[in-house]
Amino acid sequence: MNSQNGDREAILGRVREALRVPAPLKHPAERSAGGEPTTAHFREWLPPVGPSLDEKFALFAKLSETLRSELIVCADLAQAAAEIASLSSAESWKTIALHRGGLLDKLAPLLPNNLAQLCVDGGYDKNALEACDAGITECELLVAQTGSVCVTSDNSGGRVLSVLPPHHIVIARQSQLVTDLTEAYESLAAKYRAHYPSMISFITGPSRTGDIERILVLGAHGPKRLTILLLP
Amino acid sequence: MSTLAEAPRDQFQTDANRTATDDVRRLAVRRALSNYQTARNRTGATFTDWKSARSAAATIKHEAVNHLDKYLEEFERKFTARGGKVFWASNSEQARNYILELAAARGVRSIVKSKAMTGEEIHLNPALLAAGYGVVESDLGEYIQQLKGEAPYHFVFPCMHLRRDEISDLFEKELGTAKTDNPEELTMIARRVLRRAYIDADMGISGGNFIVADTGMISITENEGNARLTVGIPKIHVALIGIEKVVPCLGDLALLLPMLATAGTGQHLTGYNSMYGGPRQPGETDGPEEFHVVLLDNHRTRLLADPEQRDALHCIRCGACLNVCPIFKNIGGHTYGTTYQGPIGSVITPHFRGLQDWKHLSGASSLCGACTETCPVGIDIHHHLLRNRRNAAQEKPAPGESLVWRMFAFLMRRPALYKFASRFAPLGSLLHPLIERTALDPVRAWTNTRDFPSAPLRSFRAQFKAHQAQKAAAISQNGGAK
């Protein structure tokens, strides 16, 4: 182990030596994967979604329910703010954390005055963030096939905001709903090209565990509740 | 638990004998697995075509593993360009030392870990603890096992063998909390304790489920959010990953993540699937300043060099093969004595840690093929067990055993001799009880736990002949009556 990379050359040497004899492909797929530019054909085998927006929305709503995410369809930002206000009084929140963004910049002024706001942009105190009652973020996309919310470190307030406070509120527009992970990755690739954010995370329901007797418990380490406010 | 000095084979036998009769434990495991099975069946049924999806997944991994050098180099190039650091470790010691030196150089005091079987594999925790670092496992199951001072029981469900009252007792003893039989309350106890761990830690160590070559990322699958916190809050992130985890492109995950979730836990998608490409980038709010990926060989290249069994490196560690394995259900996870339990562990451990020492695992199989059937990447698991048996015998023949087989073959090829010899079987049955289960008993391994079937007085051939004669007689009688 003399170089900074460790045993790089030795390992690559062993790999190349080992690969001199080819291994048979035991399960030839209909189309060859790996290095292929499109992965759209995965769609033929995975759970079906349906092409129309209504079908996508119906599936997303159904999965949200089984996942115990709370999906609330809002007519406008004012209604979204009102939903947050009622969650806030129900759970007696004192402080919420959020980040700057196209939607949130418009939403933040509409939130109740007695609710303190911690904005994470430009750095934050981790103890203060931990003490917040809820985190509000935007998201990149919603995925119909899996009921997931896709957040990134670029557009959702960094890495921690969406996972440290006990209640995660996502604010999204219907146009952000995509069919499946394939479409999600394609859309991220189109948006970021070679400059991906340092984190892309597909959040599927509130934090959960089945480690004790495989019985479902929500809020293992991340949020106990996930609320999705969906704007037109 | 057996002592360390014991040979793996003896430890296996002792523990298997004990656990196979531990009804309480077996019931706990069965219950956990039946919850799993229901979920998996339900989700699996929503796939339009699971078999084709499996072939495609196998093809992706085949492409990656068979061009491992190319994809690892591509990953390294892309990842480094984004400010990440790659370290290549040939073995456990190199990997451990790298992490220890890094921690020392950065003045790290406490470390939080998310689930990493590679960490178990290289015995990372004991090394970190010995060097004076505080290390906390943050995955609930791993945390429970850490408190218990026990290795994980199953590489996906670390404490599936424990009942809630046992966990409650453990928490009471180690954390001083009140007794409860509510899984939710137990989870909340751990949540409270571990929150501090993330905030206080200077270094977060994770594993990784996939290495993505074309975008230079690693992907981590988890349900609890503990990995998100582990690699989000501390200022240094180290990911310890086996070199075989690579996939060619980010888009491949669109297939592999749902399959991993379905096979692993019966979910459509696991709670958090996160891809990390580098440390905090310019303009980002938070994230670690440094991100190190330790690529671990540790004898994986030995398995790679065997084209016949190379596909065992396609494994995405979903754990499904354990969940359906009748042997696992009976002997439990600890009996294997390995980092990776169950059928896939029995296949790969002999390659990683020595065929002769670990060949007994390949013998502990009914070869029912349930593992192969369930595997989301179509690994030929049970045939690999047979291949291990063959290789072990070729490498180190057992003269006694091969003599028996040669005698058997000799006899089978000579019908007259076979017929003559089988006349003595009833006599053998008569005399066998005299030596049964004694040192003289040639089939003692069998009779120790089972009855030896007694030979019938008339051979099958004799019975068949008599039966045919009877039938012929009946037909001729009927024919005569018409």
Ligand code: SF4
């Ligand atoms: S061998 Fe197949 S079934 Fe077993 S853990 Fe690996 S991927 Fe899952």
